[in-house]
Amino acid sequence: MAEINSNTEQNILKAAKKVFVEKGMAGARMQEIANEAGINKALLHYYFRSKEKLFEAVFTEILSKLIPNISELLLSKLPLFEKIEKFAEHYIDTLLENPSIPVFILHELNRDPEGIARKIKSLGIQPKVFINEVKSEIEKGTIIQIDPFHLIVNLLSMCIFPIVSQPILRHIIFEEKEDVYLAFIEQRKKEVPEFIINAIRKK
Amino acid sequence: MAEINSNTEQNILKAAKKVFVEKGMAGARMQEIANEAGINKALLHYYFRSKEKLFEAVFTEILSKLIPNISELLLSKLPLFEKIEKFAEHYIDTLLENPSIPVFILHELNRDPEGIARKIKSLGIQPKVFINEVKSEIEKGTIIQIDPFHLIVNLLSMCIFPIVSQPILRHIIFEEKEDVYLAFIEQRKKEVPEFIINAIRKK
DNA sequence: GTCTATATCGGGATAGAC
């Protein structure tokens, strides 16, 4: 067990991840992945029989790193407001490292709703704990009546969407100024939780 | 002027739109577009010289219908809170008709940031009016201090993201129940403005 | 395990008849 996967295999996966995420399954070229990995096309097929198989491997790896990240924070023992603060901060950071991943996932989901969705589901996300926590805060009267699902979706939306629409925001609003855009996203780590807590806190 | 474009040309555009939005530029097949339009591959090239040109036509059409829709509402004369309410309602409706379009745009933007972004910019979005309106409400003391950009981005995020992540939400949260998901989105037309106004109204 | 060379096929594009 704990067998160390060969260096080449890891190189390939890393290169494939980059190219697939950028270009999508259909737009990616095996040649480009080979170049990126500094090896030969034939070797790709030696390690992963086909493009399809290589894609599966990449996609599964991406999901299995991303999803637990979400779950972990939602399940942690922090009080609700702090949880929201920590979540926004960590999640925006994670997304900044791989800003193209959400669009990649959503795009591929469009292509193959069946297969991909099954993969996601098999990772077993558990929103129950968080939902109960929200309900209990409502009963305690610390926050207003709100459907926990809307709260989660609002939180996720405000964290994820500004990152995935980076190209549009950069061009339309920030006129190409990369640093201004990044400062804006940086602010959002505080701004989003504040906004949410303002919206739900009972005064 | 006001020349009526041939029926065939319109059929092609409609078919191409469907296939391109679903599969993306790279994943789309000219054959599939031809089938969808009930015509022959060669005819596609007769009307639009190449796949690239056809794609351009489709993309431009999509943008020119979507963007003015946004601008119009943001520029209207309604008071701020009503504007937010109307915007959420109309925008969510628009998205429900074409839920795949935002991801399509974002995906293609990843592929060709230069070209696509130029197209978007050339449509001339004007957020100035809305921004000034927010600033004036802050001065009047009706809403809290908030950067208008964050407000716009929050509003757009909460409208757009839940629709584009429909496949994920449906599978993870709503366990395939299409109608439950749709009811949820329907609620959001009221929920989102309420949430936002709660967050910014001075009490 | 890694390479070069090649088979095979799918898909965009064109030619030319009607």
Next chain:
DNA sequence: GTCTATCCCGATATAGAC
């Protein structure tokens, strides 16, 4: 304007030497 037939390139995949 619309079709059938065909060209031709690019991309996946395989064979086989090292």
